[in-house]
Amino acid sequence: MSNQVIIADEVTFEQVFSLAQQLRLKDQVRLIARLAPKVEWMIEEVESATQVLTRKPLRGLLADRGPAPSVEEIDEVQHEMWATLGKSSYVNSSRCGYANNFV
Structure with a gap:
């Protein structure tokens, strides 16, 4: 049996398949x-x-963070956020030229 080594820059699948056939x-x-075995x-x-x-x-990814806020707690925080909208120092700052239109 001959162990012939073929050296080429790039051997393609098509070349190998053609030889195998x-x-x-x-x-x-x-x-x-x-x-x-290799495959x-x-x-x-x-x-x-x-x-x-x-x-x-x-599901359960944040379980170590404690219980989730209730619907009531979420509603309360949203209400507080909407109540203070436009009253924060950032919105009334001089960096925001259109802020006075919302006050």
Whole structure:
């Protein structure tokens, strides 16, 4: 059996596939048998990398922050925010030339 090494700048898939088709059936089977473990290893690597990148569900993500605010608390804060809208020092500052139109 000859272990011939072909050196090329770039070997394409099409070139390799064309050469593989020229092999006898027995040699094609041997080629597949040699490539199969490498392909299986690559598939396992991709699957394990995909599992690592899988997103965690968002439900319960902030559970360590305590209970969520109630609807009443949210409404109260919104009411306070709307009540003070236009009365803050930023809106009335000289940096905002149109601020006086809203007061």
